[in-house]
Amino acid sequence: MKHVPVLLSETIDSLQLKPGMNIVDCTLGDAGHSEAILEKISPDGKLLGIDLDPEAVLRAKQFLYNFGDRAILVRSNFANLQEIIAKNNFNPVHAIVMDLGWSTPQFEERGRGFSFLTDEPLDMRYGVGEMLKVQGEESTTAADIVNNYPEEELSKIFKQLGEENLSKEIAEAIVDYRKRRVSKDATRHDSAESSKKIETTGELVEIILETYRQKLKSDKEVPWVGGLHPATKVFQALRIETNHELENLKKVLPQAVDALAAGGRLAVITFHSLEDRIVKQYFQSIANKKIRLVNKKPIISTDAELKENARARSAKLRVVEKL
Ligand SMILES: C[S@@+](CC[C@H](N)C(=O)[O-])C[C@H]1O[C@@H](n2cnc3c(N)ncnc32)[C@H](O)[C@@H]1O
Structure with missing residues (x-):
């Protein structure tokens, strides 16, 4: 089953996308956010999409096929963000999005031990793919x-x-x-x-x-x-x-802020209080020095989205703008 992107219109609106921009999606997943971004930055804007999971990158390649080389997809840990941007000569960066955690196919289909409802090997690494036999960082x-x-x-x-x-x-x-x-x-x-x-x-x-x-x-x-x-x-x-999720998040946030061009926006969607606290505290610590808080309180899902998508229940979106 394809992943249903959470807080999609709220995220896309908050990034203030325009044709020709360069955008980084740190958590490609099933490319729901990436696809909407690529449409907004058409006809010549580019997207650098990153995911630790080789199967997610393969799936995203299919979903984004029509965008040709405007979608550059990389299997890596977003904790290496600066290096990935440099390697791909992806400058300037006008906006960055992160939609943390797992995607629906990882949870439901891959037999990788994320779900407690089926009996599977107890693995839980995002970075290891059965199809590609790639050994992940973890x-x-x-x-x-x-x-x-x-x-x-x-x-x-x-x-x-x-x-x-x-x-x-x-x-x-x-x-x-x-x-x-x-x-x-x-x-x-x-x-x-x-x-x-x-x-x-x-x-x-x-x-x-x-x-x-x-x-x-x-x-x-x-x-x-x-x-x-x-x-x-x-x-x-x-x-x-x-997956060292909290450590990776702490590593990527300062790199994302540094990578952004002046006026560029960073949108982060979290799914539990531990993640949200890290994002909130980091943004507060650099507010009015490196960034401006676009929304003081996190944006949450509408009732209509909550009805359609149970995963949206705990989602919180925080957006900042680079000074
Ligand atoms: C919630 S899903 C993203 C869904 C996507 N926004 C969409 O609309 O389809 C999160 C994705 O982040 C990936 N991920 C988690 N930790 C990562 C990390 N440290 N580096 C890169 N990707 C990571 C997971 O493999 C998963 O595919």
């Missing part, structure tokens, strides 16, 4: 994290990156699971044993569900918590940790 998978991090570290990640209430209990249950021994060879009775590994999303989900069942004294297969599947927050935390 070599640690979510499975490596749950199988190797100490209990206190897991608990901290679930609390800080997922705001998970049962962070301690789930971390403890994971470590208990790891302590179980499995025989490597069922025909031998000696020490050919190893610790049990959590290799799939299904195994992790079951550990989380069992922790919730015990805590809530529930015998329901899925004891939903406040409208959320109990695995939602732990999965968010693991995705952020696996």
Whole structure:
């Protein structure tokens, strides 16, 4: 299923696009924002589109085929923004857009362990593509994290990156699971044993569900918590940790501001409070020195968009203008 771009018209309007401009989309995804940008900067404006996921870049190539060499697409981490702009001689930069997080096909179709609703290998790296067998910058998978991090570290990640209430209990249950021994060879009775590994999303989900069942004294297969599947927050935390999402965001923001031409605009769409706090605090720290805040409060989705797209619920758009 194609990704439905969030806050599309609000983002496009905020960038003040004109024909002939050079625009960078740091999070190409299914090219929803890129396509609308390319239309606005027609007939000769150019777009530099970046995505860490090789499959996203391949898909975007198809979606943007009609724009020919006005769309330059690069598989890379946006944390390398300055280098990517320099390598592609993409100057001056008139506007930059970032629409953070994951896209619908990554979540629903690729079998890469982002979803807790299907049983898949527990991977969660954006930068690794099955089709291209590209080894991404992130070599640690979510499975490596749950199988190797100490209990206190897991608990901290679930609390800080997922705001998970049962962070301690789930971390403890994971470590208990790891302590179980499995025989490597069922025909031998000696020490050919190893610790049990959590290799799939299904195994992790079951550990989380069992922790919730015990805590809530529930015998329901899925004891939903406040409208959320109990695995939602732990999965968010693991995705952020696996992909160093907050670190990448901290790295890209100053590079984006530096790369912009005077009067150029930067629009950032975030999906949870940790991301939004980083963006808000960074913009505040350079307000009236390097940039002007275009909107003091973040722009959120209209009721009409919320009805159509559940992902828009938590979206916040912040826009600044380079001085
Ligand atoms: C929400 S989607 C973008 C959707 C896109 N705006 C659209 O309308 O189709 C976010 C994209 O950012 C990519 N991404 C996440 N972190 C990245 C990073 N550090 N560098 C480059 N791309 C990244 C993901 O692979 C994903 O494709």
